[in-house]
Amino acid sequence: MSMRGGFERKSKASEEIPSSSLADIAFLLLIFFMVTTVFPSDKERPITWPEAEAAQKIDEKGKNILNIWMDRDGAVFINDQSYEMTEVSQVVAPLYAASDRALVISIRGDREVPYRFIDLVQQELVAAGVVRVVFAAQLEQQMQRERR
């Protein structure tokens, strides 16, 4: 080594991959995926929720829950779209079949909607063959009930 001396040229390039910019790359990827990810969810309708003490978490994955919104005047909204009451079973049936009969319907009715509309929706759901239904409600605290 020492004999050959000046003939061996020492490479200036480092043998290691530069790791100082690794974090920058990770952040770029992170931001890219954050920007491009779209969560499939419908918009919330302005309803006043009914309250229930026994309300329990829906035991199903988010993608298997279909929300049926009902406004105070009985208007039905599914996936941000307004439907006639008689169309509900035709809308729900294909979605139910596509989910391999695992779909849970969450009826999100305004607390003041007359019950006749809720009953009509239930009839439509029975016609679509749906079995599992949840009446969405907010958890009522014990204190509130005692005050009433």
Added chain:
Amino acid sequence: MAVLNKKKSKVSGEVPMSSTADIAFLLLIFFLVTTVFPKDKGLAIVLPEQSEEVQVSQKNIIHFIIQPTGIVDVKRGESQQVQQVRPQEIEALWRDGVAQNPNLIAAVKTHPDAPYKFMVDVLDALHQANAERISLQLLEG
């Protein structure tokens, strides 16, 4: 001469920047782990299958008739006697009924004009009393 007296500090005046990315990742991972998405809550029921009709003996049925005012009329089986209660009292009522007759079925009949919240109140009370056989109907006539 003056140069000798001036002691140069070895500590850099700048904040070390090389570990900011590590700190950012630590924060990111912390929030990823601690974030909980709120899950929907509600009262679950099971709808009957189409054309599924079960004949039930009248003496096993307790009727809860919800009026538009929120008052609940309770009718037991064949007797025509009507008891008016508030939704809060139904839980105790159901527990008593089940103690006497384990095969009891709750038939919740709601007036078409009654607000949805009253039905939810009654259903809530029945859920709290661990009732499982519940039938939801529209009050006819």
